[in-house]
Amino acid sequence: MxxxxxxxxxxxxxxxxxxxxxxxxxxxxxxxxxxxxxxxxxxxxxxxxxxxxxxxxxxxxxxxxxxxxxxxxxxxxxxxxxxxxxxxxxxxxxxxxxxxxxxxxxxxxxxxxxxxxxxxxxxxxxxxxxxxxxxxxxxxxxxxxxxxxxxxxxxxxxxxxxxxxxxxxxxxxxxxxxxxxxxxxxxxxxxxxxxxxxxxxxxxxxxxxxxxxxxxxxxxxxxxRELHCETFILDSRQALPETLTVDGFELTRVDDYCLEAQIEQGQDLAELMSQLHERGISILSMRNRENRLEQMFVSLLEQAS
Amino acid sequence: MTAYEQWVALLTLMRKEVRRYTRIWSQTLLPSAITMSLYFLIFGSLIGSRIGEMGGVSYMEFVVPGLIMMAIVTNSYANVVSSFFGSKFNNSIEELLVSPTPNHIILLGFVSGGVSRGMLVAVIVTIVASLFVDLNIHSYLVVVAVVALTSILFSLCGLINAVFANTFDDINIVPTFVLTPLTYLGGVFYSLELLPDFWATVSQANPLVYVVNAFRFGVLGVSDVSVGFAFIMIGAFTLVAYFYAAHLLRTGRRLRT
The missing domain is CATH 3.40.50.300 (P-loop containing nucleotide triphosphate hydrolases)
Known part of the structure; x- marks a missing residue:
């Protein structure tokens, strides 16, 4: 080459x-x-x-x-x-x-x-x-x-x-x-x-x-490809309860209508949606919290130091 | 770079330098004409008429070559020091440093700017001088050679100053505290014969003595020092300045980190 x-x-x-x-x-x-x-x-x-x-x-x-x-x-x-x-x-x-x-x-x-x-x-x-x-x-x-x-x-x-x-x-x-x-x-x-x-x-x-x-x-x-997990921001139609847990998923309540979900590589996003729906929460929109490369960049720098 | 490409690079630098000082002619060309007119009027006509002869010629005739040379020295020096330092200050010198332009072309380009301004000012000041005194040139060859060598020498000195300068104050220190005293003590206004032996000997270390006297010989045919020796000294000073300036560009001192 x-x-x-x-x-x-x-x-x-x-x-x-x-x-x-x-x-x-x-x-x-x-x-x-x-x-x-x-x-x-x-x-x-x-x-x-x-x-x-x-x-x-x-x-x-x-x-x-x-x-x-x-x-x-x-x-x-x-x-x-x-x-x-x-x-x-x-x-x-x-x-x-x-x-x-x-x-x-x-x-x-x-x-x-x-x-x-x-x-x-x-x-x-x-x-x-x-x-x-x-x-x-x-x-x-x-x-x-x-x-x-x-x-x-x-x-x-x-x-x-x-x-x-x-x-x-x-x-x-x-x-x-x-x-x-x-x-x-x-x-x-x-x-x-x-x-x-x-x-x-x-x-x-x-x-x-x-x-x-x-x-x-x-x-x-x-x-x-090496990135193991991504963070999604989910906007809910209904007000979220003070404590919200879903088996197998790490969730963080941001405010009354917004939460963050950590999705590990291999985890099924549809499973999360389904479980949230069972709890009476319907999701209006969803987006990545931050640039994926940025996550990797920070992670690599942390490893290096 | 091929010889033709180097020629293009040199022409580019020369064009840039000449355009720079002609664009601001009221700051670069006019002041010398005014200052020298005052010198001719005060030292030549008013005071000079009471002094009488010096070195076998009238005092007015005696000071004219030195004053023309003073204008050449200050202008060739000022042109390169301000242009090169300006390029350093706004980082546009990097345009040249990242290009394949060889160092000798960079040197030649900046020096040619200083030389052309020095010569242009020499013509202007000579025209002004001719209003005060009849100038009959003794040797055109000597005049042209001294003007060329002197403007090269002081353009190189200006570039060296610019390389070391960190602020605009630094480019004024040398002209104010070194160049001006050397010019005044270089025999512009007096003959070295008037000095006591000790100071006449000390003056031999002043490059302006050779520059002024060689030029005076070219114009009037009189000089305090041997013209041949003056040329050797000016040539030696020029060679030292050239090789030092080339060394600074090659090593990138104060230009590359």
Whole structure:
């Protein structure tokens, strides 16, 4: 298998002695849509920083599309597009100038750059803002500008560090569609996010990092399969009794008309409904209490610590 | 990167740098014209007429090359220090660092911005000076060479300052407490012959002495130091600054964590 990204034994110790990465091993296949998850300070941004040369590694190897960054970093960089977490462009420049400059830094002539700018600004809904200074853009527009900038040299690997932070729901959905589209066209996407449902809906594979170590690295499907129980919120038509027990099920009364039920893997949800009905309680609606991946994420981090 | 791609990257940086200072011309180009007009008026015309000759020429003629050089030094330095530090401050320097642009192109791009501003200001100040005194250039070759080398040297110094600066105050410390005193003590307003032996010897360590005197030789044909030696010293200072700036970019000191 060809890998878009291969990381072996990656370590980073900062000047203040903080060991941010403790020998990370990670592989991302070409064409994958990969999520790198972890709590704040886990080492996600440090890992991305090393890959794109903003952080000097202490030990380990990193290869981008088979190119070792120690052997030929400029060639490795040509394969990479990076959308950082913080805005990092000159806000006094126009959208067009920011993109022309970035294209130029990759050796792309002005004529080609202008054609690509048309394409990406149109796809990201920024065409009308072409001559606008970046400081006049909304937060969501600035984030889309950073995506356009990262794609201007048409990299085969796109790394996005929290790309939808501060982006409204509608724009987030259109951004998801755009990312799916370029992934289907062959671009490998590596995503870090705090929105776990984002990872669940977009990504095929996932790595969870905590305290500078990879806690798990598997497919989203496998990860969710390991989930042993789910919590459902049930809304009742009738007022619930003060104490309510159903054999074989763990129930928690939330308020007069709402209760939570823990459903273990293999348990029959219809059995619960039936028993509640026998007690004169009819259920109006039912939903998951929280994102399943979030439950798994918390559980894995608890195990790791 | 291929040679052509490096050329594109360099042109991009140069375009960006030139557009930056021309967009704010009232802050970057105009002040030198006004300041130098005042210098010419006060030190040249009013006070200079009472001083008489210095170094074999009128005092007005004597100070003109030094003042032009002072404008070149401050502008080339200020351009790179503010542009590079600004990029660091708003993190847009990361656009360059994550790209495959080689360090020597980054260096050349920023320096070319400083050099072009230094030269543009030199032309403006020379035009202003010609309103006060007839300038008959002694050696165009020396003039062009000194202006080019000096603006390269001080652009490099500006970049080094910007790499180490953490705040906007830090980019003003060197021009205020180092550059300005060195310029005033570099023989802009007086001949080194006027100094006691000890201070004349101390002045030999001041790069501005060589810059000002070499330029004065190019314009007037007079100098306190040997022009050949001045070129060697300016060249040596430039090489040291270049290799140190290149070293800073290569190691990523204060730029990469």
């Amino acid at each position: 060809s890998y878009a990204l291969e990381i072996e034994g990656l370590e980073k110790v900062y000047a203040n002695g903080l060991q941010a990465l403790k020998g990370i091993d990670l592989r991302v296949a070409q064409g994958d849509f990969f999520a790198l998850l972890g709590p704040n300070g886990a080492g996600k941004s440090t890992t991305i920083g090393v890959i794109c040369s903003l952080v000097n590694k202490t030990a380990g190897t990193v290869r981008v599309n088979g190119v070792d960054i120690d052997a030929d970093f400029p060639r490795a960089k040509r394969h990479l597009g990076v959308v950082p977490q913080e805005f990092n462009f000159n806000v006094f420049e126009t959208v067009e100038d920011i993109l022309i400059h970035q294209a130029g830094y990759y050796g792309i002539p002005l004529k080609t750059a202008l054609e690509r700018i048309d394409t990406y600004l149109a796809k990201l809904g920024l065409l009308e803002k072409r001559k606008t200074r970046a400081r006049m853009l909304s937060g969501g527009m600035k984030r889309r500008l950073m995506i356009a900038r990262a794609l201007i040299h048409e990299p085969s690997v796109l790394i996005l560090d929290e790309p939808t932070a501060g982006v409204d729901i509608e724009m987030r959905r259109s951004m998801y569609d755009f990312l799916r589209e370029i992934n289907e066209a062959g671009t490998t996407i590596i995503l870090t996010t705090h929105y776990l449902e984002e990872a669940e809906s977009l990504c095929r594979n996932i790595a969870i990092i905590n305290h500078g170590e990879i806690v798990t690295n598997t497919s989203i499907k496998n990860l969710l």
